[in-house]
Amino acid sequence: MTDILRVQTAVVSYGSVRILDGVDLRVTDGEALGVVGPNGAGKTTLLNVIAGAVATAQGRVFLAHEDVTRLDPAARCRRGIGRAFQIPRPFGVLTVLENVLVPAMHGAQLPTARAYERAVTVLERCGLLPLANRRADTLGLLHRKRLELARALAAGPRVLLLDEIAAGLTDAESEDLVDLILEVRAGGTSIVWIEHVMHVLLRVVDRLVCLDGGRVIADGEPRAVLDDDVVVGAYLGPQPGVHAKERTP
Numbered sequence: 245m246t247d248i249l250r251v252q253t254a255v256v257s258y259g260s261v262r263i264l265d266g267v268d269l270r271v272t273d274g275e276a277l278g279v280v281g282p283n284g285a286g287k288t289t290l291l292n293v294i295a296g297a298v299a300t301a302q303g304r305v306f307l308a309h310e311d312v313t314r315l316d317p318a319a320r321c322r323r324g325i326g327r328a329f330q331i332p333r334p335f336g337v338l339t340v341l342e343n344v345l346v347p348a349m350h351g352a353q354l355p356t357a358r359a360y361e362r363a364v365t366v367l368e369r370c371g372l373l374p375l376a377n378r379r380a381d382t383l384g385l386l387h388r389k390r391l392e393l394a395r396a397l398a399a400g401p402r403v404l405l406l407d408e409i410a411a412g413l414t415d416a417e418s419e420d421l422v423d424l425i426l427e428v429r430a431g432g433t434s435i436v437w438i439e440h441v442m443h444v445l446l447r448v449v450d451r452l453v454c455l456d457g458g459r460v461i462a463d464g465e466p467r468a469v470l471d472d473d474v475v476v477g478a479y480l481g482p483q484p485g486v487h488a489k490e491r492t493p
């Protein structure tokens with residue numbers, strides 16, 4: 245299987261504190277990878293390294309065969325790394341449609357007419373077409389999350405990075421979002437998804453990586469990773485017989 249994304253030996257420090265300590269990560273084309281780990285493990289920092297928002301002091305980031313290590317987030321977005329943030333970041337004064345047009349024109353670099361077509365298709369797919377002319381700052385949380393996803397999709401990502409997008413949603417709303425992400429995945433987009441809501445994550449991902457203290461401590465089949473003693477210990481400390489998944493919300 246071809247790797248669509250590869251991180252080699254990512255190292256990030258803030259002052260004397262090492263946040264990522266030589267992280268290696270591979271995502272094969274079409275794969276959905278979940279990233280878990282206790283608070284402060286370095287998950288968002290890893291996503292920042294992939295997206296280009298934070299530089300790795302060592303190592304490399306590859307998208308397919310291209311070394312993108314020195315590219316900024318906008319250039320990585322144009323090449324196919326899309327991102328949806330935990331806290332949606334729409335342009336509040338723009339309409340829903342305008343919010344999706346921006347990445348279609350500047351991320352996917354489509355000419356205006358095609359950007360409109362892309363925006364309408366994505367809004368329809370995300371269930372937002374009826375709200376196309378609403379100002380983004382008037383939307384409720386689920387719709388803002390959908391818009392966040394729509395903005396990432398409008399850029400036409402080959403790899404979609406998702407950061408705790410189920411946070412704050414009800415179970416029914418999360419299920420709704422999962423159905424949408426499953427559709428995205430079925431369309432061939434690879435996914436790297438950080439999520440604390442484990443039952444939501446498990447509906448989508450093929451593989452889980454667990455980070456702790458800036459290192460990968462487990463990588464494999466999702467249930468096996470969650471049952472791994474090292475992972476259980478990272479979440480709970482030494483409490484034999486209690487599993488990470490029982491403690492995760």
Ligand SMILES: Nc1ncnc2c1ncn2[C@@H]1O[C@H](COP(=O)(O)OP(=O)(O)OP(=O)(O)O)[C@@H](O)[C@H]1O
Nearest residue numbers: 258263281282283284285286287288289290438455
């Ligand atoms: N810009 C920064 N300056 C200093 N420390 C930072 C910075 N960004 C992150 N950190 C620290 O790096 C560590 C890892 O943060 P990160 O957000 O990557 O963890 P995480 O695994 O995503 O955590 P959570 O699950 O709580 O979101 C934390 O201790 C955090 O406080």
